[in-house]
Amino acid sequence: MPRAGLNQQIVVREAARLADEVGWPRLTLAALAARLGVALPSLYKHVRNADALAQKVSALATAELAAELTTAAAGRAGTDALRAVAAAYRSYALRHPGRYPATQQVPDPADPEHVTAGERAVGAIYAILHGYGITGDDAVDAARGVRSALHGFVSLEAAGGFGLPRDVGRSYDHLIEALDVALRSWPGGRPS
Amino acid sequence: MPRAGLNQQIVVREAARLADEVGWPRLTLAALAARLGVALPSLYKHVRNADALAQKVSALATAELAAELTTAAAGRAGTDALRAVAAAYRSYALRHPGRYPATQQVPDPADPEHVTAGERAVGAIYAILHGYGITGDDAVDAARGVRSALHGFVSLEAAGGFGLPRDVGRSYDHLIEALDVALRSWPGGRPS
DNA sequence: GCCGTTGGCTAATGACATTAGCCTTTGCGT
DNA sequence: ACGCAAAGGCTAATGTCATTAGCCAACGGC
Numbered sequence: 001m002p003r004a005g006l007n008q009q010i011v012v013r014e015a016a017r018l019a020d021e022v023g024w025p026r027l028t029l030a031a032l033a034a035r036l037g038v039a040l041p042s043l044y045k046h047v048r049n050a051d052a053l054a055q056k057v058s059a060l061a062t063a064e065l066a067a068e069l070t071t072a073a074a075g076r077a078g079t080d081a082l083r084a085v086a087a088a089y090r091s092y093a094l095r096h097p098g099r100y101p102a103t104q105q106v107p108d109p110a111d112p113e114h115v116t117a118g119e120r121a122v123g124a125i126y127a128i129l130h131g132y133g134i135t136g137d138d139a140v141d142a143a144r145g146v147r148s149a150l151h152g153f154v155s156l157e158a159a160g161g162f163g164l165p166r167d168v169g170r171s172y173d174h175l176i177e178a179l180d181v182a183l184r185s186w187p188g189g190r191p192s
Numbered sequence: 193m194p195r196a197g198l199n200q201q202i203v204v205r206e207a208a209r210l211a212d213e214v215g216w217p218r219l220t221l222a223a224l225a226a227r228l229g230v231a232l233p234s235l236y237k238h239v240r241n242a243d244a245l246a247q248k249v250s251a252l253a254t255a256e257l258a259a260e261l262t263t264a265a266a267g268r269a270g271t272d273a274l275r276a277v278a279a280a281y282r283s284y285a286l287r288h289p290g291r292y293p294a295t296q297q298v299p300d301p302a303d304p305e306h307v308t309a310g311e312r313a314v315g316a317i318y319a320i321l322h323g324y325g326i327t328g329d330d331a332v333d334a335a336r337g338v339r340s341a342l343h344g345f346v347s348l349e350a351a352g353g354f355g356l357p358r359d360v361g362r363s364y365d366h367l368i369e370a371l372d373v374a375l376r377s378w379p380g381g382r383p384s
Numbered sequence: 385g386c387c388g389t390t391g392g393c394t395a396a397t398g399a400c401a402t403t404a405g406c407c408t409t410t411g412c413g414t
Numbered sequence: 415a416c417g418c419a420a421a422g423g424c425t426a427a428t429g430t431c432a433t434t435a436g437c438c439a440a441c442g443g444c
Contacts, residue, residue: 003391003440025217030431038392041433045391050432106352140358141366144345147353148367152344153336160298161339166332174333174379175340181377182370195409195422222400230423233402237422242401 004038011036011046012056019057019098027054027098054102059114061099062107065092066117069124077131079180085124086150086176093154100158104151122147132183133190142186149179196230203228203238204248211249211290219246219290246294251306253291254299257284258309261316269323271372277316278342278368285346292350296343314339324375325382334378341371 014036019027029050033040047053072088073081093100103121107114125143129135134142153175162168184191206228211219221242225232239245264280265273285292295313299306317335321327326334345367354360376383 006391028431029433039394040431041394041435042392044433104348104351104353106355137358140356141363144348144354144360144363145341145367145370148344148348149337149341150344151348152340152342155347156296156336156340156343159296161296162336163298164332166329168336171333171336175337178337178374178378182374185373186370187366198422220400221402231425232400233404233425234423236402 004036004042006036006038006042006046008046008056011043012053012060015053016057016060016096016099016102019102020096021098024098024101027057029053055105055108055111055114057099058102058105059107059111059117061096061102062114062121063117064096064099065089065103066120066124068092069121073124073127081128081131082180082183083176085128086172086179089150090154090157090172093158097158100154129183132186134183134186134188136188138186138188142183142189145182146179149175196228196234198228198230198234198238200238200248203235204245204252207245208249208252208288208291208294211294212288213290216290216293219249221245247297247300247303247306249291250294250297251299251303251309253288253294254306254313255309256288256291257281257295258312258316260284261313265316265319273320273323274372274375275368277320278364278371281342282346282349282364285350289350292346321375324378326375326378326380328380330378330380334375334381337374338371341367 011032015027015032018032018035022031029043030040032053033043036043043053047056068088068091069085072084076084107118109115122143125146126139128146129139129142132142153172156162157168162171183189203224207219207224210224210227214223221235222232224245225235228235235245239248260280260283261277264276268276299310301307314335317338318331320338321331321334324334345364348354349360354363375381
């Protein structure tokens with residue numbers, strides 16, 4: 001019997017793809033094994049268990065998101081940077097409905113790459129705040145606020161929480177403009 | 193063998209309590225049956241299946257949340273109302289870590305009480321916006337923004353997404369102040 | 385080519401959800 | 415009181431998924 005030629009990277013990547021198709025909570029070892037054309041227990045040669053797989057997918061998704069946010073922020077500042085990062089954030093969540101929820105998992109302290117990815121994602125937010133002149137403790141509060149707004153919107157949207165027909169993209173634009181206003185008047189920040 | 197004397201209300205209420213203790217995703221018919229002192233299949237006399245139970249718990253939690261938000265908003269307007277509702281929102285989520293995620297489930301259209309509860313919860317937000325002079329389409333956008341901020345913060349907090357030691361309550365206060373600023377400058381609103 | 389490691393497999397176990405079918409209790413109408 | 419239908423328990427059986435144990439072939443370095 002020929003080998004399937006799997007390794008952890010392939011398994012985790014395919015798991016991420018599967019999650020995008022069936023949804024994060026329905027990412028299952030059984031479904032993944034079927035899709036990879038191996039028997040279920042074979043997966044245990046590449047991941048410790050189902051939780052560990054979820055953690056690995058989380059690390060992958062977090063790294064991807066961090067990269068896209070960083071790219072969006074590059075070469076921009078202030079309102080420009082905010083708009084670009086916000087757009088990248090929502091875009092990632094919409095393109096990857098299964099991976100996105102995975103990014104909300106707290107990084108496994110034992111996985112340095114995961115931790116770093118998380119820091120890079122948050123770092124993109126801090127970079128924006130720097131452009132608004134917000135630093136120190138104020139930046140901690142502001143970063144929490146920005147993350148809350150972005151994550152809240154995107155997760156409500158994904159959950160189908162916005163029932164009315166009013167255009168969701170427009171609501172997001174308004175939210176980001178409001179965020180811009182709020183950051184300009186943030187304690188410790190510099191108004192435009 | 194004497195009867196346990198269950199009915200749907202008791203089962204759903206106990207399920208909500210169990211969810212608060214073990215977490216929403218670990219709400220399981222098996223654990224619920226054990227806690228109620230009956231065999232697992234007995235629960236099927238009171239709920240159609242596990243999904244239906246989850247939907248019922250969602251309806252209960254949504255109704256509770258709506259009631260607390262409405263109470264908080266009563267007799268207040270503007271910034272006052274915003275602060276009170278925001279405090280009630282976070283308070284509910286912290287007191288009911290299992291029920292809160294359930295409120296994010298889209299109401300079952302076939303359950304009128306669930307639908308009404310959802311409308312009442314959103315209604316509390318609209319009442320606040322009214323106090324800021326925001327109505328019509330603008331209110332739809334603003335309501336989405338307010339929900340995003342509140343839900344985003346509260347769910348990040350619950351997920352342990354705020355790693356730094358900085359006081360979380362203070363960050364929340366700042367977010368609400370920022371929301372106040374944003375609502376005052378909202379398109380269609382009336383600045384203070 | 386030999387041999388240890390690696391990566392597959394099957395089989396067995398255990399949690400949970402679900403359905404079928406039985407049997408007792410309950411309570412209502414007479 | 416009584417009879418009886420409905421309601422509310424139960425056990426047993428099935429299916430899915432996660433996990434562990436243990437087997438065996440393929441691969442790679444020497």
